Amino acid sequence: MECLNCHVGFMRRPANGHPAYMECPDCGAIELTYMPQDYQEGIHEVPYRYTDGEIDTQIVGAFGG
Numbered sequence: 661m662e663c664l665n666c667h668v669g670f671m672r673r674p675a676n677g678h679p680a681y682m683e684c685p686d687c688g689a690i691e692l693t694y695m696p697q698d699y700q701e702g703i704h705e706v707p708y709r710y711t712d713g714e715i716d717t718q719i720v721g722a723f724g725g
């Protein structure tokens with residue numbers, strides 16, 4: 661899978677073997693491989709709130725999320 665940051669490297673499993681992300685050996689970008697469970701999807705649909713062009717700090721949480 662091509663790196664979507666530098667478009668040069670190919671994403672690979674990190675040296676520590678962690679299953680939650682892939683990394684680009686050329687630029688260091690990471691891509692999460694996390695796929696939410698059904699009960700976790702709602703938390704990802706919370707919209708960002710903006711004030712003066714910046715994202716407001718929000719506290720969002722869910723059990724297991």
Ligand SMILES: [Zn+2]
Pocket residue numbers: 663664665666667668669684685686687688689
């Ligand atoms: Zn890259």
